Every structure is written in C-alpha cells, then in structure tokens.
Amino acid sequence: MPHAGSIAVLPRRPLTVGELLDSAVLLLRGHAGALLPMAAALALLEQLLLLPLRSAVGVHPPLWWAPFLGNLGPMLFLLAVGAATEAMIIMLLGNPAARAAGAALVGRPIGPRDLLRPGNARWGATLLLCPVVGVTMLVASLLGPTWFAAFALLGAMAPALALDGIKAGRAPGRSANLALRVEGRAAGLRLLGYLVWWILRVGLAWGLFTGLTTLDLIVAEWAVPVAVLLWALVNTVAYAALACLDAVLHLETRIRTEGLDIHLSRAPVEASPATLLAVRG
Structure with missing residues (x-):
C-alpha cells in the first residue's frame, strides 16, 4: 500500500469524504515538483488572457467584480469565460495528476520527469478534448445553474483518458457515468x-490584496499587476489540488463500483500500470 509519511496516499478501499480530501492533498504534496510549476504557468496565462476582457467590462481588482444591472450581460460573459478557462486548466493538470494517483495505487512510484514526459501519457487526446470541456463550460455558465451540472460531470475526463485507456470519444460519457x-x-x-477551494481562493486573494493596500505597499499603478500575480498564485495551488481530487475521486469511484481493488489484488505483479488500470471490456 503506497504511503506518504504515516498516511496512505490512496488506500485500496472505499474512502470517506475526509479521507478523499486528505488523499488529494497528499497526492499534491508528493508531486508538487511537477504539478505546481505547470499549474503556475497555466494560471498566469489565464490571468493575462482575461485581463483585456476585464478591462473591457470595467471591473477592478482584487475581486474583478461589478454587480451593476447595466453591466450584467458583460459581467456574466466574463464569468463564463473564466469558468471555461479554469475547467480547461484543471483538465490539463488532471492528466499528470491521474497518472501520479494511478502509480500510487499500484505501488509504482513515478517522478516529476516521468509525469511530464509525453510518451504514453495520452496528451494528444487530452489536448483534443480540452476545448470541448471549455466550450461546454462556457455555454453551461452562460445558461446559469447548468454550470453546476456541467462541472460536476466533467471531472473524470482526464483520468478516463490517462488511466482507463479508453478512446477520446468515449471519455465524456465515461466521466458522466462515473460521476452519477x-x-x-x-x-x-x-x-x-470546488466550493472549498473557491472560498479559500477568494479569501486569500482578497485578504492579501487588501492587507497590502492598507499598509500602503501597493501604489495605484501596480494594483492590476499585483492582483494578477496574487490570483495566479492562489489559483496555482487550487487548480493543482482540484486536479488531484479528480484523480483520487476517479480511482476511488472505480474501487467502489467496479471492484478495481479486487482486480489489482489478483493481477500479476509484473503487469504494467497501464495494463492494471485499463478498463476491461
């Protein structure tokens, strides 16, 4: 059974909610060297891409929010674009996070170089479906409450590709099926x-920005760059953590509903992780 310290990263049994959250944190801690730099680059790129749209809408840091009726349409579009970009980032991070979780489950440790290496990683299929996730989240967000359903059903997209060995066209259906x-x-x-990390993100970004402003450490001209960096920083950890949660949740659901733990206990020791975790039938 793989461990991080005295606690199992991903025990081969159904987990409680608390254990799942702990497993996700342990997985991130064990693979921070690979996941956090990638998450940081994507989070910063997201902030830079959203900046012109935020300027056009007329929102200001630190929350980038303007709840005015006359600005409601552009504001909703800005929020929808943000929902789409963060969903795509979480999916991209979900590829290495899922492979790290799979390696932990089968007891085959994997290093940062192996996680980021393109060989046998299904990056092609992941990149192919990434825009599909983005467009789905954009449309769902524009429709309002449908965001909840879309986000809830898309979590297993990257793990289904990276671990289950299924074709790209089957990944959306597989993800929705496992989620339900x-x-x-x-x-x-x-x-x-997502809710837990959203509260943490908003609290940290707003609190740090407000604290620095109160201490007169941010001049007006630097307010936007500082806010961009603060949001990129908190999103870096949040996106990587959510990708790890998707990974452990995917494997735990397979253990709970497909008997993956039983299959692993009966599998030949010399079998490769890809063979052990591939969906049968």
Missing part, C-alpha cells in the same frame, strides 16, 4: 471540493 454512480456521489464531491 452511487447517487451522484462523485459529482457532489467534485462540487464540494
């Missing part, structure tokens, strides 16, 4: 994880 099992348990837990 056990009365929608995985779907609900993905939303819970």
